[in-house]
Amino acid sequence: MSSYQIRQTPGDTEWFRSARFGMFIHWGLYAMPARHEWIKCRERITEDKYDQYFKYFDPDLYDPREWAKMAKAAGMKYAVFTTKHHEGFCMFDSQYTDYKCTNTPAGRDLLREFVDAFRAEGIRIGFYYSLIDWHHPHFTIDYIHPRRDDPDAEQQNIGRDMAIYARYMRDQVRELLTIYGKIDILWFDWSYPNSNGEKVKPWMKGKGRQDWESEKLIALARELQPGIIIDNRADIEQDLWTPEQYQVTEWVRHKETGELVTWEACQTFSGSWGYHRDETSWKSPEMLIRMLVNTVSCGGNLLMNVGPNARGEFDSRAKAALNAFADWMHGNSRSIHNCTMAEPDLLSCLPPDCRFTQSQDGKRLYLHLFAYPFGHLLLRGLAGKVDYAQFLHDGSEILMTEGKVDHFSEGAAKGDDLLVLNLPVIKPDVLVPVIELFLK
Numbered sequence: 001m002s003s004y005q006i007r008q009t010p011g012d013t014e015w016f017r018s019a020r021f022g023m024f025i026h027w028g029l030y031a032m033p034a035r036h037e038w039i040k041c042r043e044r045i046t047e048d049k050y051d052q053y054f055k056y057f058d059p060d061l062y063d064p065r066e067w068a069k070m071a072k073a074a075g076m077k078y079a080v081f082t083t084k085h086h087e088g089f090c091m092f093d094s095q096y097t098d099y100k101c102t103n104t105p106a107g108r109d110l111l112r113e114f115v116d117a118f119r120a121e122g123i124r125i126g127f128y129y130s131l132i133d134w135h136h137p138h139f140t141i142d143y144i145h146p147r148r149d150d151p152d153a154e155q156q157n158i159g160r161d162m163a164i165y166a167r168y169m170r171d172q173v174r175e176l177l178t179i180y181g182k183i184d185i186l187w188f189d190w191s192y193p194n195s196n197g198e199k200v201k202p203w204m205k206g207k208g209r210q211d212w213e214s215e216k217l218i219a220l221a222r223e224l225q226p227g228i229i230i231d232n233r234a235d236i237e238q239d240l241w242t243p244e245q246y247q248v249t250e251w252v253r254h255k256e257t258g259e260l261v262t263w264e265a266c267q268t269f270s271g272s273w274g275y276h277r278d279e280t281s282w283k284s285p286e287m288l289i290r291m292l293v294n295t296v297s298c299g300g301n302l303l304m305n306v307g308p309n310a311r312g313e314f315d316s317r318a319k320a321a322l323n324a325f326a327d328w329m330h331g332n333s334r335s336i337h338n339c340t341m342a343e344p345d346l347l348s349c350l351p352p353d354c355r356f357t358q359s360q361d362g363k364r365l366y367l368h369l370f371a372y373p374f375g376h377l378l379l380r381g382l383a384g385k386v387d388y389a390q391f392l393h394d395g396s397e398i399l400m401t402e403g404k405v406d407h408f409s410e411g412a413a414k415g416d417d418l419l420v421l422n423l424p425v426i427k428p429d430v431l432v433p434v435i436e437l438f439l440k
């Protein structure tokens with residue numbers, strides 16, 4: 001068994017740490033301008049102008065069963081869907097607003113269809129819910145609000161009451177957590193209590209737990225769905241730490257206690273979360289696989305984002321990226337699911353340009369080759385510990401020697417602690433080859 005002690009929190013995180021890989025879905029009206037989900041803020045778009053998207057939103061090709069099949073093929077075990085993003089538009093049939101998909105040409109509860117389709121593929125369901133809301137009339141204008149630079153911005157705040165907005169959030173969270181069956185994850189996003197510098201006038205300051213009334217919001221969620229996993233972004237620490245668009249190099253720890261925590265890296269294919277037509281910074285298939293491996297090698301999960309387009313489809317670039325995961329996971333998912341960071345004594349044997357993961361029962365060690373070496377792979381400290389070795393993708397034996405490299409050359413490595421893997425010259429046709437080591 002893995003010896004790592006992980007900080008205990010109220011949510012049921014055990015299944016989550018076995019699942020390791022999930023799909024993030026950022027979908028809303030911002031798929032139409034197709035130039036970042038923060039478009040309303042960045043371009044300071046007025047309600048009138050933004051209403052055009054509401055008027056014409058018609059995802060006629062939306063078939064979440066297709067999405068769910070792609071997620072499953074990619075090895076994703078859960079999916080987190082934007083029920084509402086910062087723009088405030090609801091992708092579900094809320095009774096507390098008219099600003100929802102059922103009132104657009106879409107005319108249907110898009111969330112309901114997502115939930116049913118993904119559940120049918122055995123994928124667990126998570127809801128992203130934006131704390132920020134640039135549409136709600138009681139959400140006060142602050143330094144990231146689209147109206148921040150209006151000459152009368154301060155006056156526009158008169159009569160706005162965040163307590164009314166906080167109640168609206170509770171009403172919606174109650175809907176989300178009662179109407180759609182068992183929900184495994186609630187992904188609040190996000191808090192910014194520390195305003196950025198003195199440029200920000202007091203009335204423009206950022207928002208945090210007092211504004212959201214986070215304690216009440218979270219208590220409600222826990223009452224409705226005991227065991228639900230909640231992230232830390234409502235400005236109160238909960239179950240889940242969420243490094244964003246960043247590759248960590250070691251297991252994320254609790255700031256004060258130093259304990260290991262349950263963490264999930266969220267990443268995009270190309271930089272923006274919502275569908276972005278003109279973005280060219282798409283990650284290569286190999287980079288994507290490495291990111292997944294690296295995350296699990298540090299004891300974390302990867303939540304990989306797709307931004308569906310305004311017709312309701314994953315575009316060809318997103319499909320290609322998901323296919324890269326599907327191809328690789330087909331033969332290699334055993335090194336991801338139910339795996340975690342290798343035990344400390346094994347970690348010290350890691351050769352350069354490689355990553356280890358280890359099955360949670362401790363019996364198998366997975367060696368991922370980020371660079372493919374010629375001939376021999378030297379594992380110092382593993383002599384006597386490995387019973388059998390094979391490539392994971394095809395189950396073909398990897399011959400091993402101990403104590404020395406079996407080669408006539410001067411300078412061939414030796415040492416009692418040395419385990420040598422003999423590799424074929426040609427790198428197998430796998431983006432990141434994995435060697436499965438059965439431990440004694």
Ligand code: GLC
Pocket residue numbers: 026037038189190244266273
């Ligand atoms: C950021 C962004 C947001 C995105 C989120 C995903 O907080 O505000 O657009 O949804 O990251 O982690």
